[in-house]
Amino acid sequence: MGNMKIKAKEKNGVVGVKVLIKHDMLTYDQAKKKGVDANFITHITAKVGDKIVYDASTSQFLSKNPMLKFKFKGAKKGDELTISWVDLSGKSVTESKKIK
Protein backbone atom coordinates (compact mmCIF):
# COMPACT_ATOMS: atom_id res chain seq x y z
CA MET A 1 0.00 0.00 0.00
CA GLY A 2 1.45 3.24 -1.05
CA ASN A 3 1.14 6.44 0.87
CA MET A 4 1.71 8.59 -2.18
CA LYS A 5 0.33 8.63 -5.64
CA ILE A 6 3.08 9.86 -7.90
CA LYS A 7 2.91 10.68 -11.58
CA ALA A 8 6.02 11.91 -13.37
CA LYS A 9 6.13 12.62 -17.06
CA GLU A 10 8.90 14.03 -19.20
CA LYS A 11 8.02 16.27 -22.13
CA ASN A 12 10.44 18.44 -24.11
CA GLY A 13 13.09 18.14 -21.42
CA VAL A 14 10.79 19.20 -18.60
CA VAL A 15 9.51 16.68 -16.09
CA GLY A 16 6.07 17.40 -14.69
CA VAL A 17 5.27 15.74 -11.39
CA LYS A 18 1.97 15.31 -9.63
CA VAL A 19 1.90 13.95 -6.09
CA LEU A 20 -0.96 13.03 -3.82
CA ILE A 21 0.00 12.34 -0.22
CA LYS A 22 -2.20 10.66 2.34
CA HIS A 23 -1.94 12.78 5.48
CA ASP A 24 -4.42 14.39 7.88
CA MET A 25 -2.45 17.65 8.03
CA LEU A 26 -3.93 18.40 11.44
CA THR A 27 -3.46 22.10 12.28
CA TYR A 28 -2.91 23.41 15.79
CA ASP A 29 -6.53 24.66 15.89
CA GLN A 30 -8.00 21.41 14.63
CA ALA A 31 -5.84 19.36 16.99
CA LYS A 32 -6.88 21.48 19.98
CA LYS A 33 -10.54 20.83 19.23
CA LYS A 34 -9.94 17.12 18.95
CA GLY A 35 -7.71 17.04 22.02
CA VAL A 36 -4.79 15.54 20.13
CA ASP A 37 -1.38 16.79 19.04
CA ALA A 38 -1.10 18.76 15.84
CA ASN A 39 0.66 16.87 13.11
CA PHE A 40 1.40 17.98 9.60
CA ILE A 41 4.01 17.49 6.92
CA THR A 42 6.93 19.83 7.50
CA HIS A 43 9.25 18.99 4.66
CA ILE A 44 8.98 17.45 1.20
CA THR A 45 12.00 16.59 -0.92
CA ALA A 46 12.20 15.01 -4.37
CA LYS A 47 15.35 13.55 -5.88
CA VAL A 48 16.51 11.95 -9.10
CA GLY A 49 19.50 9.82 -8.16
CA ASP A 50 21.19 11.88 -5.46
CA LYS A 51 20.26 15.18 -7.05
CA ILE A 52 17.55 17.21 -5.35
CA VAL A 53 14.92 18.51 -7.77
CA TYR A 54 12.32 19.84 -5.31
CA ASP A 55 12.76 20.99 -1.74
CA ALA A 56 9.86 22.47 0.24
CA SER A 57 9.49 23.41 3.90
CA THR A 58 5.79 23.37 4.61
CA SER A 59 3.32 24.63 7.22
CA GLN A 60 0.09 23.27 8.67
CA PHE A 61 -1.88 24.98 5.91
CA LEU A 62 -1.43 22.48 3.14
CA SER A 63 -4.79 20.79 2.61
CA LYS A 64 -5.68 17.45 4.08
CA ASN A 65 -4.26 14.74 1.82
CA PRO A 66 -2.23 17.42 0.07
CA MET A 67 -1.76 17.54 -3.67
CA LEU A 68 1.38 19.04 -5.18
CA LYS A 69 2.59 19.62 -8.68
CA PHE A 70 6.06 20.75 -9.67
CA LYS A 71 8.40 20.80 -12.64
CA PHE A 72 12.11 20.41 -13.20
CA LYS A 73 14.67 19.84 -15.96
CA GLY A 74 17.66 17.58 -16.29
CA ALA A 75 16.05 14.13 -16.08
CA LYS A 76 14.86 11.70 -18.73
CA LYS A 77 12.27 9.00 -19.20
CA GLY A 78 13.12 5.91 -17.18
CA ASP A 79 14.94 7.84 -14.44
CA GLU A 80 13.65 7.17 -10.98
CA LEU A 81 12.07 10.00 -9.02
CA THR A 82 12.13 9.56 -5.24
CA ILE A 83 9.89 11.65 -3.02
CA SER A 84 10.22 11.85 0.75
CA TRP A 85 8.20 13.70 3.34
CA VAL A 86 8.61 14.08 7.06
CA ASP A 87 5.98 15.29 9.52
CA LEU A 88 5.97 17.01 12.89
CA SER A 89 5.87 13.68 14.74
CA GLY A 90 9.08 12.64 12.98
CA LYS A 91 7.42 10.08 10.75
CA SER A 92 8.90 9.86 7.30
CA VAL A 93 7.81 8.16 4.11
CA THR A 94 9.83 7.68 0.94
CA GLU A 95 8.45 6.37 -2.33
CA SER A 96 9.77 6.17 -5.87
CA LYS A 97 8.35 6.22 -9.36
CA LYS A 98 9.90 5.93 -12.80
CA ILE A 99 9.61 9.00 -15.01
CA LYS A 100 7.49 8.25 -18.06
Added chain:
Amino acid sequence: MNRRNFMGFGVLAMATLPAVLSAFESIDFRKTKPDVWKAKTVDDAIKALYGDIKPEEKGVKVKAPKVASNGGAVPVTVKSDIPAKTVAFFQNMDPESAVVVWNIPEDAVIDYFMKIKLKATDENGGNGELTAIVEGKDGKFYIGKTKLQVAKGGCEG
Protein backbone atom coordinates in the same frame (compact mmCIF):
# COMPACT_ATOMS: atom_id res chain seq x y z
CA MET B 1 8.23 -0.07 7.62
CA ASN B 2 7.85 3.52 8.70
CA ARG B 3 10.44 3.21 11.33
CA ARG B 4 12.85 1.75 8.84
CA ASN B 5 12.17 4.56 6.42
CA PHE B 6 12.71 7.08 9.14
CA MET B 7 16.05 5.60 10.10
CA GLY B 8 17.08 5.51 6.49
CA PHE B 9 16.21 9.14 6.07
CA GLY B 10 18.25 10.07 9.13
CA VAL B 11 21.32 8.24 7.92
CA LEU B 12 20.94 9.78 4.49
CA ALA B 13 20.62 13.27 5.96
CA MET B 14 23.77 12.79 8.00
CA ALA B 15 25.64 11.36 5.06
CA THR B 16 24.78 14.31 2.81
CA LEU B 17 25.46 17.02 5.38
CA PRO B 18 29.24 17.20 5.02
CA ALA B 19 29.00 17.00 1.22
CA VAL B 20 30.84 19.53 -0.90
CA LEU B 21 29.52 23.04 -0.49
CA SER B 22 28.83 23.58 -4.16
CA ALA B 23 26.31 20.73 -4.28
CA PHE B 24 22.71 21.69 -3.79
CA GLU B 25 21.52 20.72 -0.36
CA SER B 26 18.14 20.44 1.23
CA ILE B 27 17.32 23.27 3.63
CA ASP B 28 14.74 22.86 6.36
CA PHE B 29 13.50 26.43 6.77
CA ARG B 30 11.45 25.36 9.76
CA LYS B 31 14.75 24.74 11.56
CA THR B 32 16.87 27.51 10.07
CA LYS B 33 14.14 30.19 10.31
CA PRO B 34 11.76 29.09 13.08
CA ASP B 35 10.20 32.56 13.52
CA VAL B 36 8.84 32.59 9.98
CA TRP B 37 6.30 29.94 10.89
CA LYS B 38 5.06 31.74 13.99
CA ALA B 39 4.57 35.13 12.34
CA LYS B 40 0.95 36.29 12.36
CA THR B 41 1.20 38.72 9.46
CA VAL B 42 2.66 38.40 5.99
CA ASP B 43 4.97 41.37 6.61
CA ASP B 44 6.34 39.85 9.80
CA ALA B 45 6.83 36.48 8.11
CA ILE B 46 8.73 38.08 5.22
CA LYS B 47 10.86 40.02 7.69
CA ALA B 48 11.62 36.85 9.67
CA LEU B 49 12.68 35.07 6.50
CA TYR B 50 14.47 37.70 4.44
CA GLY B 51 14.94 40.70 6.73
CA ASP B 52 14.02 44.24 5.72
CA ILE B 53 13.56 43.87 1.99
CA LYS B 54 11.95 46.04 -0.65
CA PRO B 55 10.76 43.57 -3.27
CA GLU B 56 10.06 44.67 -6.80
CA GLU B 57 6.56 43.92 -8.01
CA LYS B 58 7.34 41.94 -11.14
CA GLY B 59 8.06 38.50 -12.53
CA VAL B 60 6.15 36.53 -9.90
CA LYS B 61 2.72 35.13 -10.57
CA VAL B 62 0.27 33.71 -8.04
CA LYS B 63 -2.72 31.93 -9.47
CA ALA B 64 -5.84 31.07 -7.48
CA PRO B 65 -9.58 31.05 -8.02
CA LYS B 66 -11.21 34.48 -7.44
CA VAL B 67 -13.75 32.81 -5.20
CA ALA B 68 -12.89 29.56 -3.47
CA SER B 69 -16.01 27.73 -2.35
CA ASN B 70 -14.14 25.22 -0.23
CA GLY B 71 -11.43 26.65 2.00
CA GLY B 72 -10.27 23.16 2.86
CA ALA B 73 -8.49 22.70 -0.44
CA VAL B 74 -7.84 25.87 -2.42
CA PRO B 75 -5.76 25.25 -5.56
CA VAL B 76 -2.87 27.68 -5.83
CA THR B 77 0.01 28.03 -8.29
CA VAL B 78 3.22 30.04 -7.89
CA LYS B 79 5.11 30.75 -11.10
CA SER B 80 8.24 32.68 -11.99
CA ASP B 81 10.94 32.66 -14.66
CA ILE B 82 13.40 34.55 -12.45
CA PRO B 83 16.53 32.52 -11.63
CA ALA B 84 15.84 32.04 -7.94
CA LYS B 85 17.56 30.91 -4.78
CA THR B 86 14.38 30.59 -2.75
CA VAL B 87 10.67 31.21 -3.13
CA ALA B 88 8.28 31.81 -0.24
CA PHE B 89 4.51 31.70 -0.20
CA PHE B 90 2.22 33.43 2.32
CA GLN B 91 -1.45 34.18 2.95
CA ASN B 92 -3.29 36.54 5.30
CA MET B 93 -6.32 34.43 6.29
CA ASP B 94 -4.98 31.74 8.61
CA PRO B 95 -3.67 32.34 12.15
CA GLU B 96 -0.07 32.19 10.90
CA SER B 97 1.03 33.46 7.52
CA ALA B 98 3.67 31.13 6.10
CA VAL B 99 2.59 28.25 3.88
CA VAL B 100 5.65 27.03 2.00
CA VAL B 101 9.27 28.06 1.58
CA TRP B 102 11.01 26.43 -1.34
CA ASN B 103 14.72 26.01 -1.74
CA ILE B 104 15.22 26.15 -5.49
CA PRO B 105 17.53 23.59 -7.16
CA GLU B 106 19.54 24.39 -10.30
CA ASP B 107 17.20 22.57 -12.67
CA ALA B 108 13.94 23.75 -11.17
CA VAL B 109 11.14 25.20 -13.21
CA ILE B 110 9.24 27.44 -10.82
CA ASP B 111 5.72 26.31 -11.55
CA TYR B 112 4.56 25.01 -8.20
CA PHE B 113 0.99 23.95 -7.53
CA MET B 114 -0.51 22.92 -4.22
CA LYS B 115 -3.82 22.74 -2.42
CA ILE B 116 -4.00 24.74 0.77
CA LYS B 117 -6.36 25.42 3.68
CA LEU B 118 -7.69 28.93 4.13
CA LYS B 119 -10.11 30.47 6.58
CA ALA B 120 -13.22 32.19 5.26
CA THR B 121 -12.44 35.75 4.16
CA ASP B 122 -15.43 37.29 5.95
CA GLU B 123 -13.32 36.90 9.10
CA ASN B 124 -10.84 39.47 7.87
CA GLY B 125 -13.13 41.84 6.02
CA GLY B 126 -12.99 40.07 2.68
CA ASN B 127 -9.36 40.97 2.06
CA GLY B 128 -7.97 37.57 1.28
CA GLU B 129 -4.55 37.88 -0.30
CA LEU B 130 -1.88 35.43 -1.38
CA THR B 131 1.72 36.62 -1.61
CA ALA B 132 4.77 35.01 -3.16
CA ILE B 133 8.33 36.31 -2.85
CA VAL B 134 11.19 35.24 -5.08
CA GLU B 135 14.73 35.64 -3.80
CA GLY B 136 16.64 36.01 -7.05
CA LYS B 137 20.15 34.80 -7.69
CA ASP B 138 20.89 38.46 -8.47
CA GLY B 139 20.37 39.21 -4.77
CA LYS B 140 17.16 41.12 -5.45
CA PHE B 141 13.67 40.27 -4.27
CA TYR B 142 10.52 40.08 -6.34
CA ILE B 143 6.92 39.89 -5.22
CA GLY B 144 3.63 38.74 -6.72
CA LYS B 145 0.19 38.88 -5.16
CA THR B 146 -3.34 37.87 -5.90
CA LYS B 147 -6.62 38.52 -4.10
CA LEU B 148 -9.30 35.96 -3.45
CA GLN B 149 -12.46 35.30 -1.50
CA VAL B 150 -12.99 32.15 0.50
CA ALA B 151 -16.64 31.30 1.04
CA LYS B 152 -16.31 28.53 3.57
CA GLY B 153 -13.30 28.22 5.84
CA GLY B 154 -11.18 25.13 5.82
CA CYS B 155 -9.19 25.55 8.98
CA GLU B 156 -11.88 24.80 11.52
CA GLY B 157 -11.91 21.11 10.66
